[in-house]
Every structure is written in C-alpha cells, then in structure tokens.
Amino acid sequence: MSEEILINVTPQETRVAVVENGVLQEVYIERARSRGIVGNIYKGKVVRILPGMQAAFVDIGHDRTAFLHASDIRPVSGVENAGPVPPINELLQDGQEVIVQVLKDPIGTKGARLTMQITLPARYLVYLPYSRHIGISQKIGDEATRERLRALVKSALPEGAEEGGYILRTLAETAAEEEIETDIRYLRRVWVACQERIRSAPVLSLIHEDLPLALRAMRDLVRGNVEKIRIDSREVYTKAIDFGIEFIPEIAERIEHYPGERPIFDLYSVEDEIQKALDRKVMLKSGGYLILDQTEAMTTIDVNTGAYVGKRNLEETLFKTNLEAAQTIARQLRLRNLGGMIIIDFIDMAEAEHKRQVLRALERALARDRTKVYLTEMSPLGLVELTRKRTRESLEHVLCQPCPVCEGRGMLKTPQTVCYEIFREILREARQYGADGYLVLASQAVIDLLFDEEAGSMVKLQEFIGKPIQLKVEPLYTQEQYDVVLM
Structure with missing residues (x-):
C-alpha cells in the first residue's frame, strides 16, 4: 500500500493530508492563531x-x-x-x-x-x-x-x-x-x-514546544511505504530538507517542492473529500449510506441499506452493506479524527457467521489506524462499541462551530410551531397588560403562514381579545425568532 503526504502551507494555517493509493485517509490542520499544545x-x-x-x-x-x-x-x-x-x-x-x-x-x-x-x-x-x-x-x-x-x-x-x-x-x-x-x-x-x-x-x-505540524508530520507519519512528501511552500520545503538530513536522512530524497499552479490539495480531490467529511451522510458504493452524529457524550454511526437491494436475498444484502460499511467507518474515523466513545449500529443480521465476519472486517480496517482503538464484540442488537483515543479536536470542531440558529441541535421549529407560540404569547400579554393592540415581528415564513393558513385563527384571536393584531416581516430574524410588541 503506497502513501503520499501532501503539505499545504499558508501564513494562516498548515494542512497535512495522508493519501493511501490515491484516497485521502487523514487530515491534520494547525492554525497559526490556535496551534495545538500537546507535547508542550x-x-x-x-x-x-x-x-x-x-x-x-x-x-x-x-x-x-x-x-x-x-x-x-x-x-x-x-x-x-x-x-x-x-x-x-x-x-x-x-x-x-x-x-x-x-x-x-x-x-x-x-x-x-x-x-x-x-x-x-x-x-x-x-x-x-x-x-x-x-x-x-x-x-x-x-x-x-x-x-x-x-x-x-x-x-x-x-x-x-x-x-x-x-x-x-x-x-x-x-x-x-x-x-x-x-x-x-x-x-x-x-x-x-x-x-x-x-x-x-x-x-x-x-x-x-513541540515541532510545527509540517516537521511533526515527517517525524510521526512517514513510514517505509511513503513514496513522496510534497510541500507547496519553498520556505517550509527548505526547513523540511534540513530537518530530514539531520534527523531522518533516509526520507530526505523523498521530500519534493510542489511548484504547480494547481493547488496541491486539488490533487486526489483532497479539498472535495474534506468538504464531504463535514456531512452527516456518507454514501456507500453499493447504494447504502452511513449517518454520523457527534454529540458531547459520544459519536453514533447508523448503517442503512438505502437503495441497495442485493441480487439474491435480504440477508446477503444486509451482510454486503455491513461489510462495506465496516471499511468506510474505519476510514471516516481517521479522516474526521473522531475520538472518545463511538457506537456503531450495523444493520441487524440473522446469521452469527455474518456478524463475526463484519466484526473481523472492522478490526482489520481499524488495524491501519495510528490512533489506539479498543473494540468490543457485537451486541445482540447489532451494536458495536469502540473507543478511540482523543488527543486533539475532531475535523468538524476544527473547521466548524455550532449553528447560531439551532444552537447545535441540527433542527428548527416549524413555522406552524412558531405561529402557535405567538398566539399563546399574545394571549399571555392580553391578560397582563391593557394594550391598544399588538405588533408581531417574525421571519418571512412565519408571517406568510399567519396571513395564509392561519388567517382564520388570527381573526378568531383578535375577536377574543378585542384588540387589533398587526404583522410585520423582520428580515434579520431566524425562523424561531419573534417579538410581540405592545401598541
């Protein structure tokens, strides 16, 4: 199995990609403003x-x-x-x-x-x-x-x-x-x-202080099967050559400066793979797919057959999907740098031999991981628990932040839910304060619903409280935001 290491350097950050047989397996990112401190x-x-x-x-x-x-x-x-x-x-x-x-x-x-x-x-x-x-x-x-x-x-x-x-x-x-x-x-x-x-x-x-990422990658990641280390910065290339000659002379001749106009991470579609690694859904070649969810306590991975129906019978379909999923999961753990407790929900299989083979396939795939992984047997429900040593932030936590709209839930209240909250708020205000009327500020989707499907409810509410209610779109409001203003 041949490997290449690609090193992309800008003043703001250094990125290292480990590519095995043309496929991205690991990504390391170190930003100048937030360098990791492990080893310091x-x-x-x-x-x-x-x-x-x-x-x-x-x-x-x-x-x-x-x-x-x-x-x-x-x-x-x-x-x-x-x-x-x-x-x-x-x-x-x-x-x-x-x-x-x-x-x-x-x-x-x-x-x-x-x-x-x-x-x-x-x-x-x-x-x-x-x-x-x-x-x-x-x-x-x-x-x-x-x-x-x-x-x-x-x-x-x-x-x-x-x-x-x-x-x-x-x-x-x-x-x-x-x-x-x-x-x-x-x-x-x-x-x-x-x-x-x-x-x-x-x-x-x-x-x-530990070495910067580019030199640390050479010290820790370069093994006998690494054919090339390509660096797109002339300055870092020079430092890498000096470091290699002094400490790792056998790899010095494998270090190359990459002067190409095409960005180095466009080789082997590394940029595209990094973007895909931020998605919840990972497609399998068979038509099945994985759903990965990171939470504070653990990461869960759900395996689904999707469009894959197999050629002979249902058990074969489930077995083949789980086998492919085992390989993909091992790669995703490395690529996304997922650590801590990880629960994998394989599709339930009837045959004990199939369960054994899927678990062995997962073990073999995880054996290539540089990070220590502890794996348990498959439970009667088809769940596999494993722990992967966590020494740095996952790729998602390095590149992303929680959504300020849903605050990391990944879900938003529907416009209908927000409409009913507004109705309850108006009733609450009407009981407490003697206002002449009410102005509702909300997002476009919520105001549209109040003018359309909930127009009848609006009329009944105005009749009940005996006060007029005006509606106004607030373009900067998210779908869950609203204000009820006394007039």
Missing part, C-alpha cells in the same frame, strides 16, 4: 487541589486552568511505583511550582490534560528523562526483535549515562544502530536545553 512542557503553578477527584488544577499561563490527575504525577524518586497512588494532597500543595507536559489539547469546555511524566519523542525513540525503563512498542510482537532492540539501545547509550529511559517506537523495528544513536543524541540535547530553561525561566513559562 510548561513551568506551571498548582491553583486548586480536588481531593475528591484525586486531581489538581494547574495554571500554565493559558486562559483555562489545566487538569492534572494524581496518577500522572511523577514519583519524587523518579522510579515507577506499582503501588496505589497516594492522596493528591500528599503529592501537591496549593501554589507549588510544577513541571508539566500537555497530554491532551483543551477540547470544548475542558482544559488541557497534563502529566508530570515528561516524554520527548524522536523518530524511533521516546525519551523518559525521569525513568530508567527501556520499553518496546506493543506492535513489535516478535520476542527476538524486542530483545535485539533493547540490547541496541543499551549499547548506544553514552558512557556514564545514568538518568533517562526510552521507549522504542514501531518504526524502530527496521532502524540501524547509527539511527538509534542519532535519536539518542538528539533527545539528550533537547533535554539539556529543557533543564536549562527549567532553572532560569519564571513560573507560567513555556519550557519546550
């Missing part, structure tokens, strides 16, 4: 301890205080402790200065999630400055390979190095000894610079 290290200050939640709020110099759980506090000794976590008020005090790293960006109304267990990522390794542990990615399953890599790291450590542990990333499986050594030198240089900042910087300072 701060010198913060504890502002409030919550013993009941085993957590503390920490000021890191941002608008919202961040959240630090007791389980994410580094033991004083710097050695991992398998025992129970002590009470939070034994670990921290109000006003205490702490060195913390951001685990999760602020999402919605929630502040950033923090840890004191600092990690610094490189191409093949993650450095753990407060640990002596050497770990291996779980995706490297072969025991002989795991032992070889562990020995490789130990032999590559500089003489007299006593502090610091490492986790070998999945990419390290094919790394040469000199590449591991290069990563170790780079990570130790970064940590030395961090220590200097920790000593000299005032509280609420940024100690270390």
Whole structure:
C-alpha cells in the first residue's frame, strides 16, 4: 500500500493530508492563531487541589486552568511505583511550582490534560528523562526483535549515562544502530536545553514546544511505504530538507517542492473529500449510506441499506452493506479524527457467521489506524462499541462551530410551531397588560403562514381579545425568532 503526504502551507494555517493509493485517509490542520499544545512542557503553578477527584488544577499561563490527575504525577524518586497512588494532597500543595507536559489539547469546555511524566519523542525513540525503563512498542510482537532492540539501545547509550529511559517506537523495528544513536543524541540535547530553561525561566513559562505540524508530520507519519512528501511552500520545503538530513536522512530524497499552479490539495480531490467529511451522510458504493452524529457524550454511526437491494436475498444484502460499511467507518474515523466513545449500529443480521465476519472486517480496517482503538464484540442488537483515543479536536470542531440558529441541535421549529407560540404569547400579554393592540415581528415564513393558513385563527384571536393584531416581516430574524410588541 503506497502513501503520499501532501503539505499545504499558508501564513494562516498548515494542512497535512495522508493519501493511501490515491484516497485521502487523514487530515491534520494547525492554525497559526490556535496551534495545538500537546507535547508542550510548561513551568506551571498548582491553583486548586480536588481531593475528591484525586486531581489538581494547574495554571500554565493559558486562559483555562489545566487538569492534572494524581496518577500522572511523577514519583519524587523518579522510579515507577506499582503501588496505589497516594492522596493528591500528599503529592501537591496549593501554589507549588510544577513541571508539566500537555497530554491532551483543551477540547470544548475542558482544559488541557497534563502529566508530570515528561516524554520527548524522536523518530524511533521516546525519551523518559525521569525513568530508567527501556520499553518496546506493543506492535513489535516478535520476542527476538524486542530483545535485539533493547540490547541496541543499551549499547548506544553514552558512557556514564545514568538518568533517562526510552521507549522504542514501531518504526524502530527496521532502524540501524547509527539511527538509534542519532535519536539518542538528539533527545539528550533537547533535554539539556529543557533543564536549562527549567532553572532560569519564571513560573507560567513555556519550557519546550513541540515541532510545527509540517516537521511533526515527517517525524510521526512517514513510514517505509511513503513514496513522496510534497510541500507547496519553498520556505517550509527548505526547513523540511534540513530537518530530514539531520534527523531522518533516509526520507530526505523523498521530500519534493510542489511548484504547480494547481493547488496541491486539488490533487486526489483532497479539498472535495474534506468538504464531504463535514456531512452527516456518507454514501456507500453499493447504494447504502452511513449517518454520523457527534454529540458531547459520544459519536453514533447508523448503517442503512438505502437503495441497495442485493441480487439474491435480504440477508446477503444486509451482510454486503455491513461489510462495506465496516471499511468506510474505519476510514471516516481517521479522516474526521473522531475520538472518545463511538457506537456503531450495523444493520441487524440473522446469521452469527455474518456478524463475526463484519466484526473481523472492522478490526482489520481499524488495524491501519495510528490512533489506539479498543473494540468490543457485537451486541445482540447489532451494536458495536469502540473507543478511540482523543488527543486533539475532531475535523468538524476544527473547521466548524455550532449553528447560531439551532444552537447545535441540527433542527428548527416549524413555522406552524412558531405561529402557535405567538398566539399563546399574545394571549399571555392580553391578560397582563391593557394594550391598544399588538405588533408581531417574525421571519418571512412565519408571517406568510399567519396571513395564509392561519388567517382564520388570527381573526378568531383578535375577536377574543378585542384588540387589533398587526404583522410585520423582520428580515434579520431566524425562523424561531419573534417579538410581540405592545401598541
């Protein structure tokens, strides 16, 4: 499976598209005004301890205080402790200065999630400055390979190095000894610079900032099957080449500057695919479709057969639609970056073997996801629950905001509903105030209905209250807005 990475750079934002076999799979967006802060290290200050939640709020110099759980506090000794976590008020005090790293960006109304267990990522390794542990990615399953890599790291450590542990990333499986050594030198240089900042910087300072998106994409997304990295900015291309030569020399020759007049995201219809990823409805090639709804608590995905009727029987139709849906759902989770709890409502199938095959197909499709996904068995009702680790905002939350008209409900009251609300409001006003008449201000659709289908009701209401009612269109009003003005 061949991959290309397209990087579109403007002064306002950087966008990265991961394309597999000509099909968009993932999109990353970083805006200059709202750069993500995951991976950043701060010198913060504890502002409030919550013993009941085993957590503390920490000021890191941002608008919202961040959240630090007791389980994410580094033991004083710097050695991992398998025992129970002590009470939070034994670990921290109000006003205490702490060195913390951001685990999760602020999402919605929630502040950033923090840890004191600092990690610094490189191409093949993650450095753990407060640990002596050497770990291996779980995706490297072969025991002989795991032992070889562990020995490789130990032999590559500089003489007299006593502090610091490492986790070998999945990419390290094919790394040469000199590449591991290069990563170790780079990570130790970064940590030395961090220590200097920790000593000299005032509280609420940024100690270390993660790489910008374009370089981060090269570090984290480029694997052996990536054929090209195309960048449409000459300046960022130059930085990428320098970064590649220093830290990832094997990919430097795959980095290209894209000078074409046609926008880079028009290749492989990336712009169109991003627009489609904002729709609730996703069409399947068979004629079926998915409906995706994001809520505060979870994301729900409903699978429907639509126009697909199959060739032989109903069970075959349902099975084929669910199989296609499983592939599409895995892609949509990556493309839309949906995280947290996700409920999939597959079409109910009678045969247990069909259910098993659909679930296995979903598992295989999710195996390509870089983000950790936990999947449950299919319930008797045909529901599949899964959780996908959430570290940043979904594509919809990055590009969109709740509709100011429906306030995120996705529905509006009908003009008829609003008419009846107006009638009740007029009756309420008539009982309370002795006005000479009433002026109704409302949207065009509501006023049209009052003049047309509800004209008889208007006449009866005027007779009942004994006062005239005038109607006026207010062009700026939404369908749900209205005012009843006393005359």
